[in-house]
Amino acid sequence: MAVQSRVAAVTGANKGIGLAIVRQLALQYPSSPFKSGPFLIYLTARSPERGAEAVNTLNNDAQLKQAKVLAQDGGDTTVKYHALDISDHKSIHAFRDFLKEEHPDGIDFAINNAGVALDGFDSTVVKTTLATNYYGTLEASNAFLPLIRNGGRLVNVSSTAGRLNKYSDEIRNAFLSASKTSIPAVTALMQRFQTAVDEGREQKAGFPSAAYATSKAGETAYTKALAMEETKRDRGVLVNACCPGYVDTDMTKGRGRKTPDQGAMTPVMLALHDIGGKTGEFWMSEQITEW
Template structure:
């Protein structure tokens, strides 16, 4: 029997929703259909210092201690920090190489939560936001998906901000078509937005003046496109996007109606629980919704 029966990775997990996702994976794993022995979760973050602090906070978390879910308390779950900056290709490659070496038998769950939300709107904000939220998440998805074993799960934490009701009919149709087609079609839309924003003509081009919202529409689109392709491979890997809801975190400047733990419920459900074999969906409040 291997030391770890199940292996998970959560990106952007040193605070907010990411940290809550790790907590709730540990809490819910024992009663999930995937429980077949020990679980190892890689909590990733850009900063080694903040990542180590996050792991420390979880190992002394009163709720986790009371539930006795961590290995140190006789439970099933071990949480380890691993450095990952999804805005840097080399960092993504190093992380996936590390996982491939450490876990040649593969991973079971990947939750891509890392993302940024910047103030203001100009071509630099657009470029920086897309680099992390779209291109970084896409690259992490493409590098980590092949490491999932059969019947694994990949969850991308997107946002309701990326819903398609803010676009011209033309752009909305293009998004829906791209999501059914392939990743390059999704990327072409992001390039179209970047160029329009650089020209100061994003509204005329059918986009909102909102870098975060468009980056998340792109993330939902490519998640759907990848799910279609992955389904053809017949490995039983489920790929879904979700919105955690409006959560009180640094990203929402303390606004928000949900706690991070409440925001973590949908991504954790998509990773750990029976979702009827659904893939390529966009989910919120534990239900599949229209994009």
Template sequence: MAIQSRIAIVTGGNKGIGLAIVKNLALQYPSSPLRSGPLTIYLTARSAERGNAAVETLLSDPALQKAKVLSRDGGDSEIKFRELDISSEESIKKFGEFVEKEHSDGIDVVVNNAGIALDGFNLDVVKQTLHTNYHGTLLVSQTLLPLIRPGGRLVNIASMAGHLSKYSKDIQKSFLSAADTSIDACTALMDKFTADVAAGKEKEEGWTSAAYAASKAGEIAFSKVLAREWEGKGVLVNACCPGYVKTDMTKGNGAKSVDEGARTPVMLALAELNGKAGGFWQSEKEIKW
């Protein structure tokens, strides 16, 4: 196989699990079957100030320095910042245009880590959460998937909060049916959740009163649809739960470190998967959704 540079993108990469994913992509790329020439990792974030600061943090990271995996130390990987707000269609469009222009021969890995978890539960929280976690992640996926070369990966960071065991049997069936049908069917289910919350009958209809959980269930569902659509083109799409990680999102209450939380996403991005796609993964294993 001809030597070519590899391109990876991590959304929400300025802190927590996202930052750890960027770091561990650089650490594990040298032993990855995807290795072929230098790797450029785009750490994306909404804030240029925080994003650039995160890159500087990684450049001085002891583990990266010791392993000598960064290009400035003679290694394969270079980490760059690029602004991306997944709650903004304009930002996603602008980022997609940049990637297509800058890397016209394609990219290799996208890890959709960006997301929000708001306090409380009401219609406004539901709309904001779905707008970012569901619609934003979906639009990033649909924007970047056409740019991923055969053999590439798209990894969506979901959560056990989106596990179907949290819903009524009817809602479980609806999710499974949507995942087997189309993106439109998945989106219609998110619209139903919003309408049921607006009517004050989400519990009666079999939902949980948790916007984040519903958004992540929707993300797992559309990941399965995308996996079918792109598997024939040689791109593997999977969703995963990083585990209960000690981050700002869990208010520091997690049981795992950020590096432990990065293990499954990085495995899905770089390891030999033997063609597995459309799965929901946790602790480096595919689990039943």
């Protein structure tokens, strides 16, 4: 097997923003400061059929062919599918072990894009949403981060739906404090939300009746806590959260105003480009924004 100089993993990448992130990584790698020889991107998704179809779509993509960025067209980049379901511990650990074995020197970029947005609001919807968007992405982050080489990047695709202006002052301050304290402090807030929903008193407790938004507030908060912990290791690994914007995808039921490629711009910038060493920030439209 040819030695890959750079390796990336993208979760939830068979369609929408995830697929566009893989496309843009391939397109932007040649002009990136990270460019150094062959680039391998793992496009991950739950379904092998949809994953294979997505790789095939990219291999036949007119813009990628014209830019000659893929290895099959004489470029640097190869895209491979790998199974990953971030709501399943075994699946996360299997992918982590595969990466360790396949790339003992480590990987360079991990972009956690996988997520769910379910209709309705009740205890079960909250539990299912948190299982993927909060606990699943957190577990994937913890699995990938030790594999990322010095100077690499971890990017979590969160959302401005998770901004803190929807909460009581007490809960808002609790989020801000937890993000500067530890991941367990953030997880305790998520548990507090779930309990309040189970008891039908989330609004009285200072939370909105919104599963997706609260899961994304948690994701942004723990990304900040994770960045703080990673900084202590002094490896130069940058950890950031971002919002892709309101993108026209299945998740927004086609109502978004941005194209998936426009939505991919901020996450790809945070992975591939010079961001001045910034870590633990929340970004939107290629700049740091208020959480």
